[in-house]
Amino acid sequence: MKNTLDRSIKKADAAAYVIYDSSLNPDMRYMTGFTAGDSMLYIKHPDRRGTLIVPQMEKDRALSESKCDVLSRGDAGFFDFLKTETDPxxxxxxxxxxxxxxxxxxxxxxxxxxxxELEKFCEVRIDRGSIEEMRSVKSADEISAVRRCQKATDAAMEFAIEMIKNADSDNGELEINEVPLTSDYLKSEIECFLLKRGFTAKDTIASCGYETAMPHATGDGVILENEPVVIDIFPCEIKTGYHSDMTRTVVRGEPSSEIEDMYKCVYDAKMHAKSLIRSNVTGKFLYDAVMNFFEENGYMTETEGFIHSLGHGVGLAIHESPSLSPSGKELQSGNIIAVEPGLYYKKHGGVRLEDIGLVTDFGFDCFTQYKEELRI
Structure with a gap:
């Protein structure tokens, strides 16, 4: 995989590959190993180390931290060109x-x-995901980073569910110390828990009741007894930039019979999918297997029911290759994927369960260790 970019450059009859972005771009962080909030330039010639071009104030840090040759903008001639060009x-x-x-x-x-502007001086060709393809197969260090992140995510999930479990009830509305336990409060507590341990989380989902029928509703209002609560946590390790991803659905009290049946079917669908995962199996095959499983068990899979992909790759981006979807290609040993079947109905609410793990030649090495139980 390490020569994928060089092959793409040569195939495009180009002299070099160029990225202009901050390290928030996963491709930039992957190729440079350097983090900065301002945009930088990365230029890669085939069969040579990449060159990172940064402001002068970042040069020493980049020399120390990056895995590239490093130039300041002055070294690279930018200010000389700026003397004759009015447009930066x-x-x-x-x-x-x-x-x-x-x-x-x-x-x-x-x-x-x-x-x-570049087209005034050379031809510009568009690449279709060469670096993302490289990123999709993880090294031992990358696998360790995601495992660490998932261990913290397991702990954050346990923290959140214990908070719901131990809350008081006021006519079905949960509260802590006579203060309503809202979705916003629960999300903020989850995110603070992770931040103290070296991880950031944003857009955390803690939806309840009818909101759970919308897969990405983040949640608003008080957490209720006897209603489904979907908690989806996908933090990032600050030091390395690697993510993890997991979801659990719980009910404090007694779930409806519909939610209980949905939960069992989603759990079984997830276990079925995990049993089929190995290198050379396609994401489409796994998606179709779960789609057929739901349909065989009487659940719709169109406007309601199973209405999203089965899963996705996880790494420096929370959603990356490979895809477990109708367009999903062959998995490779070293892929890290999240598997997240779900069922969603406006009348009853939603259920989603999600685990993350490593694709191997022999199966699925699941990183997620936190238990699964609907009633708490």
């Missing part, structure tokens, strides 16, 4: 073209304004 994008494009030495290959999310 034009100056930057001239700098890139001179360092690249020919046509350039850029990712699909490359800034269009810079691409237009």
């Amino acid at each position: 994008y034009t100056a930057q494009a001239r700098m890139i073209a001179e360092i690249a030495g020919g046509n350039v290959l850029v990712p699909h999310n490359f800034p269009i304004i810079l691409a237009k």
